[in-house]
Amino acid sequence: MAATVLTCESCDGTIGGVRNRFPTRRGTQRATISDVAAAAGVSKATVSKFLGDKGYYISAETRERIAAAVRELEFQPNAIAQGLSNRRSNTVGVIVASITNPFYPELIAGVEEVIGESEYTLLLGSTDGRPAKEADLVRSMLQRQVDGLIMAAVTMEDEAVARLVESDVDVVLASRALDATPADTVVIDNVLGARLAVEHLLGHGHRRVAHLAGPLNVVPFRLRRDGYLEALRSAGLDVDERLVCDATTESGAAAAMTAVLAVPDPPTAVFVANDRMAIAVLEFCAARGIRVPADLAVVGFDNIWVGRLSGVGLTSVDSRARAVGRTAAQTLARRMRARHADQSVVAPPERVVLRPDLVVRRSCGCESTENDDDEIVPLFF
Amino acid sequence: MAATVLTCESCDGTIGGVRNRFPTRRGTQRATISDVAAAAGVSKATVSKFLGDKGYYISAETRERIAAAVRELEFQPNAIAQGLSNRRSNTVGVIVASITNPFYPELIAGVEEVIGESEYTLLLGSTDGRPAKEADLVRSMLQRQVDGLIMAAVTMEDEAVARLVESDVDVVLASRALDATPADTVVIDNVLGARLAVEHLLGHGHRRVAHLAGPLNVVPFRLRRDGYLEALRSAGLDVDERLVCDATTESGAAAAMTAVLAVPDPPTAVFVANDRMAIAVLEFCAARGIRVPADLAVVGFDNIWVGRLSGVGLTSVDSRARAVGRTAAQTLARRMRARHADQSVVAPPERVVLRPDLVVRRSCGCESTENDDDEIVPLFF
DNA sequence: GTGAAAGCGCTAACAA
DNA sequence: TTGTTAGCGCTTTCAC
Numbered sequence: 001m002a003a004t005v006l007t008c009e010s011c012d013g014t015i016g017g018v019r020n021r022f023p024t025r026r027g028t029q030r031a032t033i034s035d036v037a038a039a040a041g042v043s044k045a046t047v048s049k050f051l052g053d054k055g056y057y058i059s060a061e062t063r064e065r066i067a068a069a070v071r072e073l074e075f076q077p078n079a080i081a082q083g084l085s086n087r088r089s090n091t092v093g094v095i096v097a098s099i100t101n102p103f104y105p106e107l108i109a110g111v112e113e114v115i116g117e118s119e120y121t122l123l124l125g126s127t128d129g130r131p132a133k134e135a136d137l138v139r140s141m142l143q144r145q146v147d148g149l150i151m152a153a154v155t156m157e158d159e160a161v162a163r164l165v166e167s168d169v170d171v172v173l174a175s176r177a178l179d180a181t182p183a184d185t186v187v188i189d190n191v192l193g194a195r196l197a198v199e200h201l202l203g204h205g206h207r208r209v210a211h212l213a214g215p216l217n218v219v220p221f222r223l224r225r226d227g228y229l230e231a232l233r234s235a236g237l238d239v240d241e242r243l244v245c246d247a248t249t250e251s252g253a254a255a256a257m258t259a260v261l262a263v264p265d266p267p268t269a270v271f272v273a274n275d276r277m278a279i280a281v282l283e284f285c286a287a288r289g290i291r292v293p294a295d296l297a298v299v300g301f302d303n304i305w306v307g308r309l310s311g312v313g314l315t316s317v318d319s320r321a322r323a324v325g326r327t328a329a330q331t332l333a334r335r336m337r338a339r340h341a342d343q344s345v346v347a348p349p350e351r352v353v354l355r356p357d358l359v360v361r362r363s364c365g366c367e368s369t370e371n372d373d374d375e376i377v378p379l380f381f
Numbered sequence: 382m383a384a385t386v387l388t389c390e391s392c393d394g395t396i397g398g399v400r401n402r403f404p405t406r407r408g409t410q411r412a413t414i415s416d417v418a419a420a421a422g423v424s425k426a427t428v429s430k431f432l433g434d435k436g437y438y439i440s441a442e443t444r445e446r447i448a449a450a451v452r453e454l455e456f457q458p459n460a461i462a463q464g465l466s467n468r469r470s471n472t473v474g475v476i477v478a479s480i481t482n483p484f485y486p487e488l489i490a491g492v493e494e495v496i497g498e499s500e501y502t503l504l505l506g507s508t509d510g511r512p513a514k515e516a517d518l519v520r521s522m523l524q525r526q527v528d529g530l531i532m533a534a535v536t537m538e539d540e541a542v543a544r545l546v547e548s549d550v551d552v553v554l555a556s557r558a559l560d561a562t563p564a565d566t567v568v569i570d571n572v573l574g575a576r577l578a579v580e581h582l583l584g585h586g587h588r589r590v591a592h593l594a595g596p597l598n599v600v601p602f603r604l605r606r607d608g609y610l611e612a613l614r615s616a617g618l619d620v621d622e623r624l625v626c627d628a629t630t631e632s633g634a635a636a637a638m639t640a641v642l643a644v645p646d647p648p649t650a651v652f653v654a655n656d657r658m659a660i661a662v663l664e665f666c667a668a669r670g671i672r673v674p675a676d677l678a679v680v681g682f683d684n685i686w687v688g689r690l691s692g693v694g695l696t697s698v699d700s701r702a703r704a705v706g707r708t709a710a711q712t713l714a715r716r717m718r719a720r721h722a723d724q725s726v727v728a729p730p731e732r733v734v735l736r737p738d739l740v741v742r743r744s745c746g747c748e749s750t751e752n753d754d755d756e757i758v759p760l761f762f
Numbered sequence: 763g764t765g766a767a768a769g770c771g772c773t774a775a776c777a778a
Numbered sequence: 779t780t781g782t783t784a785g786c787g788c789t790t791t792c793a794c
Contacts, residue, residue: 022468022786029549032787043765048789057763079524080470081787083461084770087403091504091525097762100490105480112480112507116514121521123472124505126493129762133497140502143460144472153762168411214761221761248759276760279690286691309660310667311692378629379657380595380602381478381510381534403770413771424781429773438779462771465786765794770787777782 031073039069051077083145088340092120092332093141095134097153097175099126101276102304103321107152107174110325114333120147129215131155142169148332150174152325155218170335174328176219182349184335186328190220193317193356194227194271195234197299200315200358201269202235204365206297210243210260210267212253212277224273224301243267253280261296269297269364275304275316282314282363293365303359313362320354327352412454420450432458464526469721472502473713474522476515478534478556480507482657483685484702488533488555491706495714501528510596512536523550529713531555533706536599551716555709557600563730565716567709571601574698574737575608575652576615578680581696581739582650583616585746587678591624591641591648593634593658605654605682624648634661642677650678650745656685656697663695663744674746684740694743701735708733 033051037044042062049056050066058066069075083089094111096104108124115122123146125137134155141149152174154161162181165171170184177185201209211228214221225244232239242263247256260267272278278300285292292298300307300316307314331350338347361368414432418425423443430437431447439447450456464470475492477485489505496503504527506518515536522530533555535542543562546552551565558566582590592609595602606625613620623644628637641648653659659681666673673679681688681697688695712731719728742749 033789034787044788045765045767045790046763049764052789059763062763076520076524078465078526078787079521080461080464080526081770082789084459084465084772084786085788085790087770089461099486099493100483101762102481102483102486105483105486109481109507121525122505124503126490127762129759139457140460143457144502145459145461218761248761250758250760253760274761280760283691306687306690309687309690309693310664311694312690313692377631378510379631379634379661380599380629380655381482381508414773415771425772426774426782427780430780433773440779443779459771462786463773465770465788466772466774468786763794766792768789768791770789772786774785775783778780 030078031075033075033077035073036066036069036075039073040065042066087145088147089145090119090121091123091144091146092148092150092336093123093125093137093144093146094150095125095127095137095141095153097127097129099124102306103274103302103319104152106304106321107325110322110327111150111329112325113322114326114329118333127153127155129153129155129218135160138164142167148172148336150325150328150332152328170332170339172328172332172335174324177351182351184331184349184351186324186331186352186354187220188319188324188354188356190223190356191227191230193301193319193358194224195231196356196358197271197301197315197317198228198231199235200360200364201271201297201299202231202237204269204297206267206269207237208240208243208265208267208269210270211245212256212260212270212272212281213244213246214273214277215246215248221273228271246273247277250280250283253277254284257281257284261290267296269293269299272298272300275300275302275307275314278314278316278363279306279312282312292363297365298363299358300363307359307361313368315361315364315366316359318357318359320356323354327354411459412456414456414458416454417447417450417456420454421446423447468526469528470526471500472504472525472527473529473531473717474504474506474518474525474527475531476506476508476518476522476534478508478510480505483687484656484683484700485533487685487702488706491703491708492531492710493706494703495707495710499714508534508536510534510536516541519545523548529553529717531706531709531713533709551713551720553709553713553716555705558732563732565712565730565732567705567712567733567735568601569700569705569735569737571604571737572608572611574682574700574739575605576612577737577739578652578682578696578698579609579612580616581741581745582652582678582680583612583618585650585678587648587650588618589621589624589646589648589650591651592626593637593641593651593653593662594625594627595654595658596627596629602654609652627654628658631661631664634658635665638662638665642671648677650674650680653679653681656681656683656688656695659695659697659744660687660693663693673744678746679744680739681744688740688742694749696742696745696747697740699738699740701737704735708735 033044033047037047047066050058123141127134148170150172154175158178165181165183172184174186177187213225216222229239245256247253272281278298281298290296300314303316303318306312307316360366414425414428418428428447431439504522508515529551531553535556539559546562546564553565555567594606597603610620626637628634653662659679662679671677681695684697684699687693688697741747
């Protein structure tokens with residue numbers, strides 16, 4: 001049972017003449033290491049050694065007495081206090097652009113897969129693509145002394161990111177690399193991914209391929225557009241500026257598509273910079289009676305799970321969210337371990353580039369070749 | 382610029398005869414309140430007062446000097462230290478069953494919507510439906526001194542939850558209510574939701590309605606099954622046990638459906654306990670050439686966004702994930718505020734029951750009536 | 763083997 | 779208006 005502090009009427013809430021800042025609080029106070037020490041009849045230091053089991057010698061008898069006290073008082077070490085003393089919080093921050101875009105939960109799950117095994121806990125933040133919120137989150141996480149930070153959403157200026165990377169937290173970028181500053185990075189090859197997509201469409205015989213881009217101040221989107229351009233040029237095709245546009249919302253996507261399709265000699269295919277937009281395009285087509293892929297072939301990017309549903313059948317470039325998350329977490333873990341063990345030798349930054357794959361389904365004009373791998377994942381949760 | 386600690390060769394890393402535990406660390410040390418105090422030529426206390434701006438009087442001049450020092454040193458208060466001193470971490474934990482089930486990100490987004498405005502940060506955990514992991518997460522969050530906890534996944538024993546609720550953290554249950562112990566709770570009426578679903582199917586003339594249930598040790602799933610049974614009974618129909626079954630994975634769902642459809646006088650409709658499973662059923666039907674809704678009408682539960690895609694068209698009971706998250710966060714915020722302000726008066730626990738709605742689309746046999754509300758949400762992130 | 767003491771960075775009560 | 783001081787709960791050094 002935890003130490004219960006009773007409301008003590010005779011007591012004036014004073015300790016050594018100085019008023020206690022936290023007189024009597026409602027409920028049950030948590031036991032502290034001092035309580036345990038007192039109960040076991042030893043010093044705090046001994047209890048601490050016992051708890052840390054870092055190879056200190058403690059007599060079997062003392063050991064047993066402490067264990068009993070811990071059990072009795074249901075003692076749980078206060079991680080905040082430990083953190084202050086150790087100068088580490090055992091906590092890693094993960095900043096994503098949007099928790100409701102299925103890409104990110106997948107990435108987070110990858111991070112959890114590896115971090116969850118350790119003693120670390122995840123501090124999560126979602127920026128909704130708002131740079132201000134991103135800055136806020138970074139600040140707040142640094143103040144909370146995260147030991148490491150995975151940034152899967154960076155709209156910040158390169159320079160700000162660089163400052164962060166050079167600070168004394170370990171940072172892994174999981175969305176874009178930095179040109180000037182070397183930093184641990186795990187990304188996919190966005191240019192290649194886009195080329196894969198566009199080349200596939202060209203392979204189907206399309207010559208007028210549009211591109212629905214994301215906001216070009218976000219690096220991966222810019223790279224995807226670059227890949228699109230490259231693919232066209234390598235095929236000896238001219239780029240028609242009117243076929244490249246971006247949109248911000250569902251209705252915006254519809255408007256953009258309307259505009260693109262109104263161009264003389266309209267596109268017969270479109271490469272969309274991410275699946276959420278691609279799906280919006282699919283919906284747009286369904287509503288307008290535009291047949292996919294007969295009238296318009298569509299390829300997306302990210303390969304979120306929705307795309308594989310038989311009613312959707314979206315061909316998409318797999319951006320390996322889970323693998324990115326996993327790799328980023330591994331890189332971070334290695335980094336943190338190194339810092340913990342040794343304070344001077346710094347390994348050079350790692351830059352992992354994962355290879356995206358094109359997952360072919362119906363929307364590009366192929367027969368769905370996919371051998372839909374039955375997931376062994378529980379469906380309830 | 383932050384205070385840089387240079388590697389000082391002449392210095393023996395000793396302070397007052399006692400060896401410093403953290404000699405010289407790589408990189409830039411963060412400035413502390415003492416650094417600021419020194420730089421501004423005032424005491425720590427004054428700096429603290431300045432930072433907290435809790436209406437302490439500080440001369441304009443001092444104020445300016447401190448501000449300058451803060452700026453100069455890029456001082457960021459250490460939230461861990463603040464937490465230790467204040468006995469609060471300004472952090473709230475959110476435990477969900479699965480981050481990759483779209484229901485939960487939606488709930489989390491709701492929580493963020495209201496918590497994000499405040500100074501609190503989210504500590505996130507996903508249990509994957511594993512009770513052991515759930516227990517671990519709770520422990521770890523308590524050790525990290527979360528000020529509040531939102532539990533959107535409870536497989537724990539009632540009694541354990543009750544102990545938690547009676548502890549000195551504020552807890553809001555967002556998935557099930559407790560029978561014995563009063564506790565802040567935000568849930569939807571699962572029984573009603575299930576009735577809505579089944580009654581709708583009965584309204585379509587179905588008389589043989591199957592139920593694909595979730596694991597019945599999880600309260601909401603049990604309640605949904607109860608609602609299913611109630612609806613049948615109120616309609617004067619017999620319950621055929623063979624039409625009620627559960628499954629664990631995608632292939633399991635397929636097996637369950639195969640079994641159910643093999644029963645003599647097979648069902649013409651099925652009410653599925655959540656959308657992930659319902660979608661698995663839809664996929665199953667598509668693969669087998671079973672037409673939905675002609676051969677089999679399907680209604681799910683949760684109304685995850687995927688259902689509204691034109692290629693899916695899943696009729697489903699909206700479980701108001703976002704609203705639940707938002708409400709839970711508001712309740713929690715109120716609770717934490719109260720605790721912060723006053724330590725004795727305890728408001729009675731709130732129990733909010735949200736009303737689920739049936740969202741009608743094609744899979745039940747209706748013409749899709751849905752007026753698909755263009756979201757004004759950005760599609761990129 | 764065990765304990766006393768100092769200190770992690772911050773806050774608040776009280777004195778000046 | 780500002781400073782002194784005593785913690786918050788824990789870890790580690792160093793002395794016993």
